[in-house]
Amino acid sequence: MSILFDASLVALHSQHSIQSQDLWEICACAHDEGVDDNFSTYSFDDFLGLTVHLFITTQAQQVRQQLALKLHKFGSAIVSPLIKTLHQMQTQEEIQLLVQQSLDRLAPHALIIGLSQLLEHEIDNTFRTTAMQRLMDLIHAGDQTVLLVLPKLVSTKTWRLVKLQQLQEIPYPIFNKGYQNQVFSPQISDPIIQNQQSCSTEKKNDSDNKFNLCRVK
Structure with a gap:
């Protein structure tokens, strides 16, 4: 990780906001889709995987839209599945739109962390273009609260990619000075x-x- 990487800050902004009511509604959707399982034993990751699976595979528009409202509540953990879905389901207009909306609902810090984790762990750069576009959009928005904390939330690899892509356009006067x-x-x-x-x-x-x-x- 970079010198400025702050693990405690990442942990803070990686937290999810899923509530028991959300999980109950996800289980109800799963039941409607014919998924019969012992959900009481499910972990956070299990519910994350179940929600994404149902979101992609359901043929019911209402179910998909209902699940879409839950996706951003998984925090930074949902970013990688959403980016991969965005990349792999390019012909599915409804899914594309709902994924974009879910990414937009994420808090900027959680989105940055999730994008960095995806870029850090991918091997063949399949999702780099999609992930980097999202990251650069955040930077170009010019929110100082995002710009100043960005180096503390991303890995060295991600920070290098950011600078390589648009080095001259990133406004970091305070960061440079400090x-x-x-x-x-x-x-x-x-x-x-x-x-x-x-x-x-x-x-x-x-x-x-x-x-x-x-x-x-």
Whole structure:
């Protein structure tokens, strides 16, 4: 993780808001869909998987819409399943719309954490474009409460991807001032360092150049 990564902050904003009434309604939907199981033994992850499965497979529009209202309540844990659904169900207009709405309902911090976790663990970059678009949309919105906490919520890999994609467009004056001596030591072979020499703001000596946003771990 990055130097600024704050595990306690991530844990705080990863919390879900699912209530017992929500779970009861999910079980009712499952019963209507012919799923007969001992739901009393289900864990959080079990209910998450069940809800996503029913949301995708049901043929009843009303059931799908009802479940869609529950998805964002799973917090950051729902982000990865939603992004994968968005990518894999591109011909299903209703599902696409409901997934987009569910992502929009998520608190920004929870969305950032979920996107970072997806980017951190994916192997073949299948979902990178979709995930990065969502992340960059948050950045471009310019909410300072989001911009200032972003480096504390994402992994080093995600932070690197953000800077590689739109380095020059990210407004981080406060972040630069406060953390310019702590974030991501530059590497000679790094394309950011090679291509963004103009970002340098201070040179202590020939072997120790300091960059604002031109640092990658």
